[in-house]
Amino acid sequence: MSKNTIWLFKMAWKDAKASKVRLLLFMASIILGIAAVVSIQLFSTNLKDNIKLQSKALMGADYNINSRQEPTERAQAIIDSLQPEAREINFVSMIAFPKNGGTKLAKVRGLEGDFPFYGTIDTQPTSAATTYQELGGALVDATLMLQFDVKAGDSIKVGNVTLPVLGALKAIPGSTAISTSVAPPIIIPYRFLEKTELLQFGSRKEYQFFYTTSENFDLEQFEKVIDPQLKAEKADLDTHTSTSQRLGQRYDNVGKFLNLAAFVALLLGCIGIASSVHIYIKEKLKSIAVLKCMGASRLQSFLIFLIQIAGIGVIGGLIGALIGVGVQELFPYLLKDFLPFSVEISISAQPILIGVFLGLFMSVLFALLPLLRTWYVSPLEVLRVNEKESPEPLKVRIFVIAAVLLFLFMFSYWLLRDIGYALGFMLATLIAFAALAGVALLCIKGLKKYFPQRWGFTARQSLLNLFRPNNQTVVLVVAIGLGTCLISTLYFTKDILLAKTEVGQSSESANIIILDVQSDQQDAIEERITAKGLPIVNSIPIVTMRIHKIKGRLANDLRQDSTKQMRNWVLNHEFRSTYRDTMTSSEELLEGEWTSHAKTKDPILVSISDNLAEDGISIGDAITFNVQGVLMETKVGSIRKVDWRQLQPNFNIVFPAGALEQAPQFRVISTNAKDASTSAALQRDLVAEFPNVSIIDLRQVYTIIEDILDKVSWVINFMAFFSIVTGIIVLIGSVRTSKYQRIKESVLLRTLGAKNAQILKITALEYLFLGLLGSLVGIILALLSSLCLALLLFNEPFTPSLIPFLVFLPGITFLVLGIGLSNIQTVLRSSPLEVLRREG
Amino acid sequence: MPKILNITGLEKTYSSGNKQLTVLQNISFSIEKGQTFSIVGPSGSGKTTLLGLCAGLDQPNSGTIELCGEDLNMLSEDERAQLRNKNVGFIFQNFQLLPTLTALENVSVPLELQGGKDATSKSLALLEKVGLADRVHHYPSQLSGGEQQRVALARAFANAPSILFADEPTGNLDEDTGEKVIQLLFELNQEAGTTLVIITHDLDLANRTQQILRLKGGQILTNERTAVL
Structure with a gap:
């Protein structure tokens, strides 16, 4: 290292030592931004890797x-x-424990063979x-055994069979807490x-056949050849890789949100860097001019501060990355009930390197514009206190801004892996900048024009x-506005995400649903x-058809036609349809006319749900249904919007009254039990008398969903909190920028006799x-961006x-007010002369 | 005597909005090596602008400045900075010490910029000379005005400059302190054989130099030798 380089590092260190507080503010922005990005990225990577690694064990x-x-x-x-x-044949059915008469809806899995071949049944x-x-x-x-106080050696009644309970089932490949809580699994031998006697007509069964292959077997190619043949026979082939892909997609929205939070935290961090370096360099300009007077070159004076910024970027990035690594250790713990497998966190050097690199890159890039002023500052400024600062040439500014935009684009692309979304994010950020600056300029213009001369x-x-x-x-309106916009967008987005799974429950609505009633x-x-004094809320007939x-x-x-617009599931699905003369509260007519009763001579007019209409089915289209062997010609008479989130039976296809009454059918009956004991008594009696029916106690489902939502929202809130803290630091940095202007003015006012x-x-x-x-x-910008998101x-x-x-x-307004007022505390507490001398 | 600074037909204008403001006009003079020289004039006469141009801190609109045998117009900004580092020292009215460096570190800066070997020992010797041996590790904010200006003196002589520019060196000091600083300045100057250019309002101070240039409205009023030898 040359003498000059050593001197540059020494100068950078000496100067940084004396500016600790200011540089800490700068470093805080980097640390929080990087911590958010690293923790989220690490967790997503770990999640994906785990899903991939465990895909065989999952299936x-x-x-x-x-x-x-x-x-x-043919399928057979x-x-x-x-x-x-x-x-395996599995179905959902009520089971009973003879020991205490307890009953519960469970998923009965009758297995034959050495399944699973990968992973284990944990008992x-x-x-x-x-x-x-x-x-x-x-x-x-295992939870079910705890609930009903059942021990190994007790017995369980499944339909007409009573078997000894041999052990508690803790985990089996492919089950999540949410699915096992609604219908906990029971494994019995196939024989x-x-x-x-539960495999009768109307009960929902699934047939599964499991296979292993050699290591080198091309599963993808095999799936391509066999799956279409099976689909034609209404069966499906799933490979362990496609299962893991589907599983990955399930956490897509949570992943998207977390990435958005990371982007916001980092963007706020970048604004923090730009604004704190702006203040910092402003304070240093005179020293730089002195150095230049003494013969320091432009490059030398630029390098002294570049070394400082880069050093802080690297240290901030490293601390941020370490915090990020620590934080991601928390995620699997928080999300463990949400994931069907345990996530093993592995720590590699890569995220730490990414954190350090990102810290270095973003700090230098976002500090570049203020840093460039060190290059262009004239030594003459030593002599002229009020000389206007020499601005950087326009070309240089444009170059730096272009580099910043390129970084934003590349970073959002790295997070989202989608050029459209990345461009959208960048565009939205630019629009927000322009809108905020525009509003601020308009306000200035308006104030000038309509200045209240008569005010005090x-x-x-x-x-x-x-x-x-x-x-x-x-500058301040842009910084405050952008910070608020990002934080509010995050908040609104969080609501969107959580509203998706929101469930409603009223005292009149059904909370017990009895399925498979013959x-x-x-x-x-x-x-x-x-007879128990409970109401029949609904008694809905169900007819299965294709x-x-x-x-x-x-x-x-159509299945063979590769040009068709329709999704395969529409053609393969066994629809559970109903018939009735009115619409329910979860339905809304979008198109056509609702037909309440079928007319004998005309084709039957059915109503389809909006998601079916998306497959190119519209009013007047003819559909022939195969109703368990009988072909039934219909026409689409109306399209309904269905709110699938409501926990009540909803249907893709609804027939008018008088059309399906003679078809083979079963029923779903729902009632409302006021308390847990009434509910338990009803379930016990019904299962004892009618072993084939299944009963869902929605009260339990609500509790489980709420519990999971609580956990997800905790993670989301935690990430939002990260961004908010970064936002506050950015605000402090931005408002401090205005300190210089205001302090000098306030001191002069005080010298002239103004009171505190x-x-x-x-x-x-x-x-x-x-x-x-x-x-x-x-906030208004956030509303618009959230709507778009x-x-x-x-x-x-x-x-x-x-x-x-x-x-x-009000919170941010008062925060700005508080920081602003704290800026002039030095003026209020000390004598004007003291401050004038200190501020030079 | 050889000339260390040679100015010919210097002109400097600033633009303020659409208007052109001429600050210096038709300035020509020269300073001999080792001479003490002062520039006096009322506020707004262009003294500080002239100093900035002479030291290569700014560039003229027309005219030439030859400093230490180099035509400043022919040098880039970094070449001018190098020239300053080798040959020029500065003393400012507001001292202009680097607030984040101690007294010793401030004095060392010009030496370290040159890549000199024993910057610390040379700086310590200079601080001792200006009577601040016991204040070397103090930051500027911990020093009085007089002490700060003495650190600035030590710094100005650190790189053994051929020419020293002093802009109102006593402007921010009381009479007694100012006098002590000036005495020190002349002593150090004599010892080092440096050319000294002082900008001042103070005619008594100007009369202690060998030549006085009077400026008014951006033009030279007189350029006379004094009785000082």
Whole structure:
């Protein structure tokens, strides 16, 4: 290292030592921004890697073939030719514990073979997982055993079969807390399924066949060849890789939000860097001019401060990365009930290197514009105190701004992996900048034109501050507004995300749903319910059917047609339809006319849901349904918007009354039990008498969903908090920028005889106005950007919360006011001479 | 005697909005090596602008400045900075010490910029000379005005300049302190054989130099030798 380089480093260090507080503010912005990015990126990477690594263990096999109905002859031939190593039939049914009469809706999985081939069935005692087949016992969900105080050795009744409970089931490949809480799994040997007598008409069953392959087997190619053949037979082939992909997509929105939070935190950090370096360099300009007087070159004086900024960027990046690594350790703990597997966190050097690099890069880039002033500052400024600062040439400014925009684009692309979204983010940031600056300039113009000449001295003085030469109005409104906008956007977005899974519950709505009621059981079940003094909220008939022909083309032909607009599920799905004469509260007519009763001569007019209409089905289109062997011609008479979030039976296809009454059907009956004991008594009685029916207790579902939502919102709030803290630091930095201007003026006013109260009032009014204007415009911009995000990124409806208006608007305004007032404390506390001498 | 500074036909204008403001007009004079020289004139006469131009801190609109044998118009900004570092010392009215460096570090800066070997020992010797041996590790904010100006004197002589520019060196000091600083300045100057250019309002101070240039309205009024030898 040359002598000159050593001297530059020494000078940078000496100068930095004496400016600790200012540099700490700068470093705080970097630390928080980097910590947010590193923690989120690390967690997402870990999540993806874990899903990928554990994909075989998640499925338990290399691939499986499944069907929601008994496989057709051809499907069975394919299944058999591939030689399945294990098979399963699963269905949801009520189970009972004879020991205490407890009943519960459970997912019964009848297994045969050595499933799982990867991963394990985790049981207590461990041996139960390997002996249950041979001993002919059941493995029962561990939580369920705790709830009903069932121990190994007790028995369980599944339909007409009573089996010994051999062990508690803690985990099985492919189950999540949310699915197991609604219907906890029970594993029994396959050979007992027939005897349960639960595999009758109308009950929902799934047939699964599991396979293993050799390491080198090309699963993707295999899937491409076999899956279409199986699809034609209404069966599906899933490989462990496609399962892990689907699983990854499930956490997509949470991932998108977390990335948005990281982007916001980093953007705020960048604004923090720019504004704090701006103050810092402004303070240093005179020293730089002195150095130049003494013969330091432009490069030398530029390098002294570049070394400082880069050094702080690296240290800030390192601390931020370490904090980020620490924080991401918390995520799996917080999200453990939300994920179907445990995430193993691995720490590698890469994120720390990324953090350091990002810290260095963003600090130098965002500090470049203020830093360049060291290059252009004239040594003459030593002699002329009031000389106007020499600005950087326009070309240099444009170059730096272009580099900043390129960084923003590349960074958002790195986070989102989508050019459109990345451009959108960048554009939105630019629009926000322009809008805020525009509003600030308009206010200045308006104030000048309609200046309230008759106001008192202090009020006039504070308003004058807003448009006098060297005013900070535009800079502060942009910084405050952008900070508020980003924080509010995050808040609104959080609402969008959480509203998606929101569930409502009222005292009149059904909270017990009885499924799979056979037609001949309907009257008896309804009687049992009313005998207990409970209402029949709904008794809905359900008829299963498939699409046979649509718009004159056979579903089988359409499946082969690669140019069709329709998704395959529409053609393969077994629709559970109903018939009724009115719409329900969760439905809204979008198009056409609602038909209440079928007319005998005309084709039946059915109503379809809006999501089906998206597949190119419109009013007047002819659809022929295969209703369990009978073809039924219909026409689309209306399209309904269905709110699927409401926990009540909703339907894709609704027939008018009088059309399906004679078809084979079963029912869903719902009632409302006021308390847990009434609910338990009803469930117990019904299951004892009608073992084939399944009962869902929505009260439990609500609690579980709320619990999971609480956890997700905790993570979301935590990340939002990260950004808010960064935002506050940025605000402090920005408002401090205005310190110089105001202190000198306040000192002069005080020298001329102004009282402390007058100076306080002038300052308070000025900052109140700046805070209010900046935060108000920021929140309005956030409303617009959140609306765009809701519609374009999350595909969700948007109902804005009032919190940003009620909390952020006054909160940020008072924060700005507080920082502004703290700026002039030095003036108020000390004598004017002292301050004048100190400020030079 | 050889000339250390040679100014010919100097003109400097500033633009303020649409208006052109001529600050210096038709200035020509020269300063001999080792001479003590003062520039006097009322406020706004262009003294400070002239000093800035002479030291290569700014560039004229027309005319030539030859400093230490180099035509400043022919040098880039960095070359002018190098020339200052080797040959020029400064003393300012507001002292202009670097607030984040101690007295010793401030004095060392010009030496370290030159890449000199024993910057610290040379700086310590200079601070001792100006009577601040016990204040070397103090920051400017911990020193009085007189002490700060003495640190500035030590710094100005640190790189053994050929020419020293002093802009109102006593402007911010009381009479007694000012006198002590001036005495010190002349002593150090004599010892080092440096050319000294002082800008001042103070005619008594100007009369202690060998030649006085009087400026008014940006033009030379007189350029006379004094009785000082």
